[in-house]
Amino acid sequence: MVVESLAEALNIAAGECPENGIWKIRADRFKTSIQFRTVPYGGFYATLDACKVADYVVFGLSSTVEVDAWGDTLLRTLQAQGLPDVVSVVSVDSSIDAKSRPGILRSLLSFIQYFVPTQTRIFDLQVPSERLNALRALSEGKPEDVRWKEGRSWLLGESTEWEDGILRVTGVVRGSSLSGNRLIHIPDFGDYQISKIVSAPILRQKHNISGMDVEPVVLAEPDPSTADSLISSNNPDDLANDQTWPTEEEMNGVGDNAQAGIPDAVEGTTPKAVRRIPKGMSEYQAAWILDDDEDDDEEDKEKREDEEDRVNAMRQDEDEEMQDLPMNDAQTELDQREKVHFQDLDVEQEEEQLDNWRRRRREEDDDLSFPDEIDTPQDTPARTRFQRYRGMRSFRTSPWDPFENLPRDYARIFQFEDFRRTERGVRRRAEQELGVVEPGVRVTIHLKDVPQEATVVALTLFSLLQHEHKVSTLNFTVQRNTEYEGSVRSKDPLVLCYGPRRLAVNPIYSQHTRGGGKGTNNVHKFERYLRHTSTYVATIYGPVTYGKQSCVLLRETPNQQAPQLVAMGSFLNPDTTRIIAKRIVLTGHPFKVHKKTATVRYMFFNPDDVHYFKPIQLHTKHGRTGHIQESLGTHGYFKAHFDGPINQMDTVCLPLYKRVFPKWSQLWTQTAGASSAAASDMVPSDAMEE
Structure with missing residues (x-):
């Protein structure tokens, strides 16, 4: 050695x-x-x-x-x-x-x-x-000094003891001063509160015995009024904005709506449908409300749910077979899992995984050659298939309200009014705090409600700064590892390491605007794949952190201690108003062309879709812009007018946009990492749907 x-x-x-x-x-x-x-x-x-x-x-x-x-x-x-x-x-x-x-x-x-x-x-x-x-x-x-450890304290556990949920870790405080009011992070186990910090005897090096025989002294205790809590996310009240049942007066037609009255339609005209706008919603937001709520499910959502059901079913089958197998003293648990994996797959499953892998390879190549282009389905109306999408005149300047139609996870996260100012205030208060343990002191830290599994060899503890336990929307600038040749798609399961934390995440990627510019509307284009060509922004839900923290994205393998390095980068900001817009492009063929006017086909397949998407601006791959003038026939043909002459070799495009959100992240643990690796081994990550 x-x-x-x-x-x-x-x-x-x-x-x-x-x-x-x-x-x-x-x-x-x-x-x-x-x-x-x-x-x-x-x-x-x-x-x-x-x-x-x-x-x-x-x-x-x-x-x-x-x-x-x-x-x-x-x-x-x-x-x-x-x-x-x-x-x-x-x-x-x-x-x-x-x-x-x-x-x-x-x-x-x-x-x-x-x-x-x-x-x-x-x-x-x-x-x-x-x-x-x-x-x-x-x-x-x-x-x-390492930059990400500035202003933080840590401790390498020389000995650990556990009793009734209290974990006692003995070691020397390093870095900055340690406060009893701050939380302690244990890698792979989570964040915990300090019960008290007591002095520990200094060991004599020659005989490895205590240098003093005195009672331990309490050096620091948490102040209940200022100590950090373990609340990391909000608990939204679903009943606060719930729709109440109508009263008897409203059901009998004597409510406020009945008194206001709805004017009758003019004789000989079609009555105009009245759209009910929820209270507090603007006309801009109401313009995107659909009349039929039963058509909210999209094809990609259904495919994703089917894929998740299939993965869960295969994972459950594997767990059942592992329970039936006898344990062998000569084999580890990892060997048992790998053995079950290779015995479980039959010819049909192998062919299915091969087809999924090849299909995803083709999808990535097609997305590189024809970015964001998709085919309009013939069996489903386009206005139903793409009802969650909207048109934008300008990607960088068109207005987009960042607080409209947010998912439920946004009610759980915390938002900072000014994150940089909060960070400066937290660091300033940490330097001025009294009743702390200075670095270089050998102490025993008592942690509350810690599982007994945390008594590992040479345990490492990291002190968190104030508010670093709160969950928000985190953005990281990442660049793909040049040596990694696999396919990396948005929402693929990965392990994110930043600061002292390791999280199991499903990040989504978006373009990183150079120079820090984000346009007037803070809208950034969603990227389906993480490629080698440029720097991207990975977005997750996770605990906030301060400073220029470095980050690493890893992909689990069947051998848990041999992951693959996917990408590396640094922490950008916790911007909750950053809009990540997924773009799709519907394409059509100029069937007949006369100077600036063209008859376009194959973009839609019924006249109702033409009327629905008529307000959206068109463009061609050769740089022309135009609009739909009128529908022609019953097969989805339409006449379009452009700002210049076009030819039949050009392609007419109609871009649509939809805001996307990441999935909720979880603390990465040894058990969770093993199950995630087994799932990705059964179903190749290259074949998993978005």
């Missing part, structure tokens, strides 16, 4: 060094002590958490074995997450002769500089003097 080789340079026996845990040694030569957090090879998420709380990261490279795919993914993820100072070493290997080692060291230095450009040398642990130089770099250097 690398740590054992470093300890031998200080004449310390390495027999007590754990493979996965904490080991503290005294370096008298450098008049300091070093605490190592050892992580076994293959522990992906444990390595991410360890690097978040470390001052230095020691990368142990092999002089004979090449870095595999897991190691490459880990290095890229750590690079995107944000690394502290790095010390690279080459493990001891006596099989390499002295003449070959300089060339190997130069090759490994070139490799590690790709991920950590600040590296200037690699320490060869085969040479005793190099071991001392590596220890000197760890002992005498000043570690640089």
